[in-house]
Amino acid sequence: MLTNSNEFVFQHFFSMIKKWPFILAFSILLCNTVTVLAQTEPEEIKVDGDKFQDFFYESIFQKSIENYDKSLVALDQCLKLKPNNETIYFEMGKNYLASKDYKNAYSSFERAAQIDANNKWFWVGLYDVCYETKDFNQAIIIVNKIIPFDAEYREDLVSLYMITKQFDKALAEINDLNEKVGKTERREMYKMEILSESKFQNSEVGTLKGLIDKNPKEESNYIALIFLYYNSNEEDKAQEVAKKLEREIPESVWAQVSLFKDYIEKNDGISAVKSMNTVLSSPKVDSKIKHRIFNEFLLFSNANPQFTPDLDNAIGYFKNDKEVNVAKEIGKFYHNKKEWIKAIKYYEMSEKNNSEVDLETNLLWLQAYTELKQFEAVVKKATAMIDTYPAEPQFYYYSGMANNQLQLFKKAKEILEMGLDYVVENKDLEINFNIQLGEAYNGLGDTAKKELYFNKANQLLKEKK
Template structure:
């Protein structure tokens, strides 16, 4: 909270009584007034050298001589404040305000004490008295409301100041804090709709409203506001969200790609929207494969996205469709762009190479990964599977016997292990062991059902 405090000048300090000294001839000065003057300047001198206690004593003498002079309790309050005697400081400033309610500096003294003691509730009362002197004190009121947790009042005041005085970084930060609490988002949505109706060319209001709808996962509303934005400000980056959708519907491929690239490159647009647009284009490319190179280029926009590995997700998309070659392409892209030793992507690749009977490739990946992750059972399984298919049954047996010890609460994997061990012992001519492991696999299959 920014303090709105400044020192009074000596001319203000001396007030009416002090000013009268300069207008009176020396021979007319009474001894009592002389004493007042001496005590007052003694107080100023002691305060200047930080002898606040002595300054207060001198000012108390002044107060006895002129109890209705509001400047004296104000000066006493400043000395108490310097001593961090907040109770006496506040009462002195309050007394000065009672004697002269028209002087804002006495209220500022009270506010200084509230600020120092974090008495924000009383600070709100004092600020309300200060606002008629200077509306700029409303800025402090927003901070006080934030500190007292009166977020509804803070939000209303922030919106009022944004419209009357323009936005400020501090108020925008406060607003983000408030809107992170869901119960205040509906009120802000209403405010933003009103602002858009009043100022249809103000892009920031559309963006803020889109952001709130995005936080609520209301993507239909996001698109609705984007369409309004497109209508009012056609060159807006956010407008491209709506345009992209329209271009796809109308099969205007190149325009859709251009709009998508604008959206994906934008630092203003929320990542949820980017991912939605990208997924829509992925579905479009699935029907129109000639645009696959544009899909690959679009992945680059997500290279710094730590929340989603886009290339991997595309690989999974084609994996589920059993389009193995496409899936492998994106898995390899993911490994190249991210971590070449990522467990999940390598396991997915092993599954595809096994489906395609590319057991030499499968074996190399599995054994390389075992060296890196010696407690990961799936790599031993794919190694054993590959060795079996390559008729290297002894190596298959060794790998599978090592790996099965790492299988924990994964019945499908345990079933596959027993099947491959049965195959290995069958290849080695050990019929008893073959039947043993096939029998174990059957028992596990019954349990799984």
């Protein structure tokens, strides 16, 4: 709220403004009063004009400092001087809306629109009231009045159709806007929501087919139709569209996305490799789709080992992928199948492709070599990893276990005793440490220590049950 001195400054400011004869804003607001004034005697023009301007500027001033009641009082005085002035009703509507008197706000904007139906802003005022009061069905009626003046309000119409669940009208509006002004992220999101309901998919199929016939070089319509068929489990139809896309737009990567699956199912490995490489090298395709295609080819190459070199080459497309370590995941795939040599191959590829040392990859690598009983390799790797991760007990365990297997019992004892200090809240690992320490002391001929550690292991096993 302003002080009295501040209010005086504003009053003085507005009293000066009202004497400026060619103020653009005022001339626009009061343009409809010119005819009335022209029919009045000069003396009356001056008196009535001054009063009207005084009250009007007073209303503007009071609204600017959020004194909406006082602003409305001044506007009532304006109406007494000019009873059918649409600008005054519009200003009253804005004051009522700002003070959340929605009923009077709507009535005021409505009266302004009745006097002059060609003023966009009177309809916008009505729309604002409808939106504030969540009267979305009435808002649709009002927005349709605004669109002839401003076509951008078609975006609002789409949203209103979505809010009121008039999805058929929303879809028609979306398709028309997409064709005439291009797609937007919001409209595409709405469209996906609509097409998740099967009853709308048939009409969309027809729309997309028509668009393809009309413009066979527009790639996006093929893509939308392909995904629509996939979502409806009509894969044969999706493949037909993909082949048509490939004929019309040979360079389209999206045709290869769809055709890849067809080649895999037909056991056409050569064509599948070609499609896969096209997709993986394209910046247009989302990484999730690339990973899905790669995983399908992994399963294919596992059943068809002659294509393993193509799988290995494809890993290079993911070298900058910060989210998924592809080589490592392939290693884990073979690890779970207990194909240790293949698993190791991809763990080593992962290590080569990544500058950072990965804890999990190295532990898996050690387990795979242990399964192959290649204990010299285990000792070498585990010792190197202890230097990198000096507080990670599992590397001490693998080094101690492998040294035991190589009958280097003293070395095993020293490493295991050192690593046991780092075991925290891992009962399984603690059991294994005690077993290996018992083995080390057994190898050294220390029966008492051997029994001590075997007994500890047995006690921990009992506590687990």
